[in-house]
Amino acid sequence: MQELxxxxxxxxxxxxxxxxxxxxxxxxxxxxxxxxxxxAILAATLINHGVSAALGQWITAVLNPLWLVWGLSIGFIAMAAWMLVPDQLDDETESINRWQKYGVFGATFILFFIAEIGDKTQIATVALAAKYDSIFLVTVGTTIGMLIANVPAVLIGDRFASRLPIALIHKIGALIFLVLGVMTLVAYYYF
Known part of the structure; x- marks a missing residue:
């Protein structure tokens, strides 16, 4: 349940x-x-994060446990730093226009899937799946996390998003990633 x-x-x-x-x-x-x-966000996330979680599990099978622990720890700490860098979205009007011919679902699925490649949440999914022993629970958990953040954004729009203390949320997220990185090392060497 901790994985989820x-x-x-x-x-x-x-x-x-x-x-x-x-x-x-x-x-x-x-x-x-x-x-x-x-x-479309649900479908794109399930596929993207499912593959990412499988990659995370595969990494655990091919890496030496010591390298894996250090890689995970450094990865979580790097994610903590990355969380403090605000994202910006380039003008996506051209991309939306290009994919609009596939309808609302198709355009959203394609754009969201592509945008998620190499994104913080995808990399976090790989790292979480490498840390925990459940592709399914990590995929479900990360997908729920994506929906928690994105469904209100879709339903309520800019009015809701502009009221969130994004900088504070990013700092809390960075702290959690930092703690995970340190705890991964501590758990390996002391437990």
Whole structure:
């Protein structure tokens, strides 16, 4: 259960103010059809994070446990630093126009899937799956975390997002990643 709760919390915090959350806001403002947007975000996240979690589990099978612990620790600490760098979304109007021919669901799915590649939440999913022993629970948890952050953005839009203390949320997320990094090392050497 810790895998599910940790994955949900970490990704929900990491997603606040993230470029994919900004993209969700932009798509909601453009299409004004929340249900297909939310379903496309769900589908894109499940696939993206499912593959990422599988990659995280595969890494545990091929890396020496000492290298894995140090890699995870450094990765979590690097994520803590990355959380403090605010994301910006470039003008996505051209991208939306290019994919609009696939409808609201198709355009959202494609754009969200592509935007999530190499994103903080995807990398966090790889690291969480390497730390925990459950592809399923990590994928479900990170997907729930993405939905916690993005569904309100789609439903309520800019009014809601502008009221969130994004800087504080990022600092809390950074602290959690830092603690995970340090605790991974401590647990390996002392437990």
């Amino acid at each position: 709760l940790s994955s949900t919390l970490i990704v929900a915090l990491a997603e606040m103010g993230d470029k994919t959350q900004l993209l969700a806001l932009l798509l909601a403002a453009r299409f004004k059809k929340p249900i297909p947007i939310i379903l």
